[in-house]
Amino acid sequence: MVPLQQVTVGMLAGVIALVLFSTADAQHGSWGYTGDSGPSTWATNFPNFCNGQKQSPIDVSTKTATQKSFQPLNFKGFDTPPADAQMRIKNNGHAIQVDLLSKTGKTDNYQISGGGLPGTYNVLQFHFHWGSEHTINGKRYDAEMHVVTYNAKYPSASEAAKVSPDGFAVLSVLLEATSKTANPGMQNIVSQLSNVQNKGMNYTYPTSFSINSLFPADKANYWRYMGSLTTPKCNEVVVWTIFKTSLKISQAQANALKTSCYFNPAGDQEQQPLNNNYRPTQPLNGRTVFDSSNTSGVPQLAPTVLALFIALLSSTALQL
Numbered sequence: 001m002v003p004l005q006q007v008t009v010g011m012l013a014g015v016i017a018l019v020l021f022s023t024a025d026a027q028h029g030s031w032g033y034t035g036d037s038g039p040s041t042w043a044t045n046f047p048n049f050c051n052g053q054k055q056s057p058i059d060v061s062t063k064t065a066t067q068k069s070f071q072p073l074n075f076k077g078f079d080t081p082p083a084d085a086q087m088r089i090k091n092n093g094h095a096i097q098v099d100l101l102s103k104t105g106k107t108d109n110y111q112i113s114g115g116g117l118p119g120t121y122n123v124l125q126f127h128f129h130w131g132s133e134h135t136i137n138g139k140r141y142d143a144e145m146h147v148v149t150y151n152a153k154y155p156s157a158s159e160a161a162k163v164s165p166d167g168f169a170v171l172s173v174l175l176e177a178t179s180k181t182a183n184p185g186m187q188n189i190v191s192q193l194s195n196v197q198n199k200g201m202n203y204t205y206p207t208s209f210s211i212n213s214l215f216p217a218d219k220a221n222y223w224r225y226m227g228s229l230t231t232p233k234c235n236e237v238v239v240w241t242i243f244k245t246s247l248k249i250s251q252a253q254a255n256a257l258k259t260s261c262y263f264n265p266a267g268d269q270e271q272q273p274l275n276n277n278y279r280p281t282q283p284l285n286g287r288t289v290f291d292s293s294n295t296s297g298v299p300q301l302a303p304t305v306l307a308l309f310i311a312l313l314s315s316t317a318l319q320l
């Protein structure tokens with residue numbers, strides 16, 4: 001006969017293991033863009049914070065956006081790659097991502113500031129969704145690039161993710177397959193897709209390229225709102241900047257994104273095509289979307305012109 005104590009201890013260990021496992025599973029639970037782990041399950045599986053009130057992405061309604069003038073955005077390291085920069089592209093099973101590494105451990109190689117951002121932000125990585133996550137007046141673009149940054153006043157990105165709404169800033173570039181020729185910046189990504197076909201694969205670039213090559217020329221016009229990370233746990237810590245001018249890529253480049261990448265859903269060995277890796281748009285819930293319009297100095301002149309016009313009207317009225 002097996003002593004009762006042994007059975008109990010053994011069973012208890014089993015139960016504890018089971019509980020620990022399921023807790024871990026719920027916390028780091030698998031999520032994806034299809035089926036049982038798709039975006040419609042995130043709010044339930046990740047109640048902190050995917051069922052919040054300030055979620056991303058959103059549909060930007062350009063007619064209801066509020067005009068606001070911002071200082072120019074500043075970009076550090078975007079034109080010419082810093083000397084000790086190292087870029088590594090990888091397939092993380094959810095997206096294709098380029099990590100911005102430093103051979104000497106620097107965190108401030110690439111930074112953004114200005115543009116109404118509440119601080120200076122260190123750039124971590126950029127990655128791609130196809131199709132786009134944000135939609136503009138209901139229009140979904142072929143793809144969207146997110147440049148993920150965290151507020152340099154925090155010691156690390158994970159600290160920044162815990163706290164206030166100013167923890168992260170994400171720059172969004174919408175990609176549109178309307179160019180007859182391949183976009184040279186995008187070609188840096190497309191040309192390496194065969195090296196990162198499956199989840200977990202990565203490739204370190206022998207030479208870093210200019211991040212600016214993936215941006216539109218006009219970086220003064222954008223939409224701005226407060227939202228969240230668009231993947232679990234959906235932390236509501238992001239100042240969003242969505243550039244109005246899209247990056248024009250070729251249809252072949254868009255197709256390469258859509259057909260070259262694979263992932264293996266939890267528990268499955270088999271790799272499946274990774275596509276439509278975007279979260280549907282979330283309710284605005286009363287948030288303001290700002291329109292940074294900066295068209296040839298018109299915003300600055302407007303009050304003067306209006307004053308003159310009113311003055312003219314009044315004097316005309318008096319004469320009547």
Ligand SMILES: *[C@@H]1O[C@H](CO)[C@@H](O)[C@H](O)[C@H]1NC(C)=O
Nearest residue numbers: 070071072073220294296297
């Ligand atoms: C507005 O545009 C002008 C001309 O392109 C530029 O010099 C200025 O820096 C821009 N302002 C902002 C706030 O981006």
Ligand SMILES: *[C@@H]1O[C@H](CO)[C@@H](O)[C@H](O)[C@H]1NC(C)=O
Nearest residue numbers: 088090091099200201202203
């Ligand atoms: C990159 O891939 C190698 C295998 O080729 C792997 O050992 C390594 O952990 C990967 N690194 C990252 C950061 O994914």
Ligand SMILES: [Zn+2]
Nearest residue numbers: 127129146230
């Ligand atoms: Zn993203």
